[in-house]
Amino acid sequence: MAEGVSAVAVTEYLDTIEPDLKNITRLFGLPDSVWDAPCSYSMRMEEDAARYRCTWTDGEHTARLETPIPAETGVARTDDLHRRRAVRRLCRQTLYALCRETTGIHPPWGSLTGIRPTRLIYEQLEAGLPLEEAQARVIALFDVRPDKAELLGEIVRTQSLLPPPGDGWMDVYIGIPFCTTRCAYCSFSSGEIGKGKLVEPYLQALFTELEQGAGLIRESGRTLRAVYVGGGTPTALSAEQLERLLDLACGLFPGALEWTVEAGRPDTLSPEKLRVIRAHGVGRISINPQTMNDRTLQVIGRAHTARQVRDAYAMARAESFHHINMDVIAGLPGEGLEDFAVTMEAARELRPESLTVHTLAIKRSSRLHLENAPLPAASVAEGMTEMGRAAAKALGMTPYYLYRQKYMAGNQENVGYALPGHACLYNVDIMEENTHILAFGAGGISKRIYPDEGHIGRAPNVSNIEQYIARVGEMVGRKRALFLSAPGE
Numbered sequence: 457m458a459e460g461v462s463a464v465a466v467t468e469y470l471d472t473i474e475p476d477l478k479n480i481t482r483l484f485g486l487p488d489s490v491w492d493a494p495c496s497y498s499m500r501m502e503e504d505a506a507r508y509r510c511t512w513t514d515g516e517h518t519a520r521l522e523t524p525i526p527a528e529t530g531v532a533r534t535d536d537l538h539r540r541r542a543v544r545r546l547c548r549q550t551l552y553a554l555c556r557e558t559t560g561i562h563p564p565w566g567s568l569t570g571i572r573p574t575r576l577i578y579e580q581l582e583a584g585l586p587l588e589e590a591q592a593r594v595i596a597l598f599d600v601r602p603d604k605a606e607l608l609g610e611i612v613r614t615q616s617l618l619p620p621p622g623d624g625w626m627d628v629y630i631g632i633p634f635c636t637t638r639c640a641y642c643s644f645s646s647g648e649i650g651k652g653k654l655v656e657p658y659l660q661a662l663f664t665e666l667e668q669g670a671g672l673i674r675e676s677g678r679t680l681r682a683v684y685v686g687g688g689t690p691t692a693l694s695a696e697q698l699e700r701l702l703d704l705a706c707g708l709f710p711g712a713l714e715w716t717v718e719a720g721r722p723d724t725l726s727p728e729k730l731r732v733i734r735a736h737g738v739g740r741i742s743i744n745p746q747t748m749n750d751r752t753l754q755v756i757g758r759a760h761t762a763r764q765v766r767d768a769y770a771m772a773r774a775e776s777f778h779h780i781n782m783d784v785i786a787g788l789p790g791e792g793l794e795d796f797a798v799t800m801e802a803a804r805e806l807r808p809e810s811l812t813v814h815t816l817a818i819k820r821s822s823r824l825h826l827e828n829a830p831l832p833a834a835s836v837a838e839g840m841t842e843m844g845r846a847a848a849k850a851l852g853m854t855p856y857y858l859y860r861q862k863y864m865a866g867n868q869e870n871v872g873y874a875l876p877g878h879a880c881l882y883n884v885d886i887m888e889e890n891t892h893i894l895a896f897g898a899g900g901i902s903k904r905i906y907p908d909e910g911h912i913g914r915a916p917n918v919s920n921i922e923q924y925i926a927r928v929g930e931m932v933g934r935k936r937a938l939f940l941s942a943p944g945e
């Protein structure tokens with residue numbers, strides 16, 4: 457046994473697991489109150505020389521599962537991490553087996569509650585299995601439905617065609633945390649641009665951060681891969697502000713394989729702004745209707761119409777944009793299958809090069825949460841995601857990235873689809889967490905991957921805009937400490 461591992465009792469790996477357990481019972485529609493005292497669930501975790509064994513009972517029913525103790529690598533920290541993961545996974549899966557038996561429900565993603573299910577396919581591929589067997593193993597291990605495992609397989613196949621990610625690459629994220637109005641489902645820390653005198657001071661702070669931090673790519677020995685200007689809504693800036701931002705950013709980050717500027721709200725676009733973006737060589741923009749039903753657009757606070765979405769697509773095509781991404785949301789308040797069909801029909805007409813179909817998730821910091829808005833029935837959410845998949849297929853797209861969130865309608869997923877050659881590298885990198893991210897702006901999170909140790913270091917920028925402006929020097933310092941320290945420091 458590697459030095460240090462034997463000192464860790466198996467139960468210590470289960471500290472802070474309670475939120476994971478609540479996520480499992482939520483998969484079956486059980487309220488969090490099932491965990492309130494007096495709680496009928498109890499768990500026992502044991503180990504012998506070769507296996508961990510877990511038992512969950514609710515008094516009447518019992519579920520028991522076991523798993524081998526992971527083989528030692530000789531590196532104490534890595535062994536500890538592998539064991540922690542194995543014990544926690546076993547604990548969750550055993551509880552899942554108990555709930556499956558008592559409720560008779562089969563959740564679409566089985567016992568998975570994490571954000572990145574593709575990772576499980578990659579784990580099996582790294583263990584030497586071919587893709588089809590990796591899918592079968594994920595079905596067997598996590599009770600994932602075969603159609604969802606097939607979706608993961610398609611995504612991994614598409615990702616295998618992209619320039620391989622890795623330790624030598626670094627992506628850049630630049631955040632503009634301003635929007636024209638706040639969407640009802642939004643959980644980001646973005647300011648309303650119309651109210652603020654903060655935009656100019658924010659840009660000055662951002663420019664300082666960019667000038668002082670851009671050199672970290674070269675200093676840390678990496679090569680620039682993709683640049684993503686997101687938010688917020690970057691096109692909420694004026695054409696002149698956008699021009700200053702892109703002048704600086706393009707000078708600091710030459711040679712990227714891909715540039716994206718989020719142009720999310722159609723009502724923020726003008727031919728002048730689009731010309732500024734195009735003139736800086738940005739190939740990919742995102743114009744996001746979320747829904748093409750005017751009534752819903754009002755309900756969710758978007759303050760634009762479906763007509764403005766169509767006009768924005770026409771304007772962008774006239775300015776020679778050949779890669780426009782469209783984001784839509786399945787399960788918006790008051791929408792049924794027929795409403796989502798209208799949005800998908802518009803997607804077919806507008807022919808974006810990539811389409812991201814989100815499923816509504818009600819986050820705690822959103823207006824929908826405050827208003828206690830209900831999520832749609834699981835069957836409706838599922839019908840919508842199937843419609844999204846069919847529309848993408850009809851447009852000639854394949855799925856290329858996927859992630860899940862907590863509190864999603866019908867326990868579904870968010871999927872990015874794209875035409876061949878139009879998958880967004882940055883989206884894949886951020887979701888698969890296999891490329892370093894150098895992030896600028898309020899709320900941006902820089903990430904350093906440690907491929908040999910299998911963990912990720914993070915340097916978050918403060919998300920409050922005033923705090924960011926006041927403390928921008930500290931944000932640069934955090935990034936330098938993250939990327940220039942030796943591994944293990």
Ligand code: SF4
Nearest residue numbers: 635638639642687688
């Ligand atoms: S456009 Fe995006 S960042 Fe802005 S309020 Fe809506 S969801 Fe939030």
